[in-house]
Amino acid sequence: MYIRNQQLVIIKIIKNTPVTMDKPQKVEDIRRGKAEGREGVGKRWTEEEENRMLEEIKTMDVEEVAKLHKRMSGGISARLCLVAARMLKEGKSIEEVMLATKQTKDDIEQFIKKNGDKIKTAPSEKDLGDQSNFKNKWTEEEEKLLLEQVKTMKIDEIAKLHGRGIGSIVLRLSKIGAEMVESGKTMDEAMLITKQSKQDIEKAMEKKNKKTNLNETKLRQLEQTVAEMKKQLDRMEEMLQQMQLKL
Numbered sequence: 001m002y003i004r005n006q007q008l009v010i011i012k013i014i015k016n017t018p019v020t021m022d023k024p025q026k027v028e029d030i031r032r033g034k035a036e037g038r039e040g041v042g043k044r045w046t047e048e049e050e051n052r053m054l055e056e057i058k059t060m061d062v063e064e065v066a067k068l069h070k071r072m073s074g075g076i077s078a079r080l081c082l083v084a085a086r087m088l089k090e091g092k093s094i095e096e097v098m099l100a101t102k103q104t105k106d107d108i109e110q111f112i113k114k115n116g117d118k119i120k121t122a123p124s125e126k127d128l129g130d131q132s133n134f135k136n137k138w139t140e141e142e143e144k145l146l147l148e149q150v151k152t153m154k155i156d157e158i159a160k161l162h163g164r165g166i167g168s169i170v171l172r173l174s175k176i177g178a179e180m181v182e183s184g185k186t187m188d189e190a191m192l193i194t195k196q197s198k199q200d201i202e203k204a205m206e207k208k209n210k211k212t213n214l215n216e217t218k219l220r221q222l223e224q225t226v227a228e229m230k231k232q233l234d235r236m237e238e239m240l241q242q243m244q245l246k247l
Helices: 004-017 022-033 046-054 062-069 075-087 095-103 104-119 141-151 155-162 166-182 187-194 198-246
Strands: none
Touching: 004 155, 046 062, 046 075, 062 075, 075 095, 075 104, 104 198, 141 155, 155 166, 166 187, 166 198, 187 198
């Protein structure tokens, strides 16, 4: 339970913290890296290079990895923190993430606070393969299966099995959590069953309430329109009757 709470705190930071980019410093780092023969500085990272970095960091220190990638040690540390943040967002515990990336909890949290909006769940949805079920309506059977799977599986694994995107799975779990709270379960129970944060479930509840309010507003407007049309028909009928009397 303690680990779960730590994850929720960090994920909340990810979702709510804006990005701050020090561009002049970044340019200076690239210039310094080029001058030191680190041609990789400033180049876009690939998935293959990230995977290689994670293998190398198991037995090497950051500076050794940086030399192999022809990047600065600060760039390697920053990339490891980014990978760590993605892992947390995918549901891994902070202990697993620290072990895989060799980064401290403080380093990861500081990176998240500075770069929150840059962090996206990896892999991206376009790399997840089959999403043939993406536009299909959720069924009761599929929701029950989803709740069973989320007990032991990662979100990206579930997404593949359902032929849907990661975002679709998260939104559905949040919606189910919101329905649970509205039907009488506590927020803690809903969070435990769906593995979603309190913030995500509350967002789903707010979205549903907005939709309900919007529908009620449209219904009132329609009722007013119908009432006005009825009045106009009554007036027209009255005018016809008067015309008939005159004839």
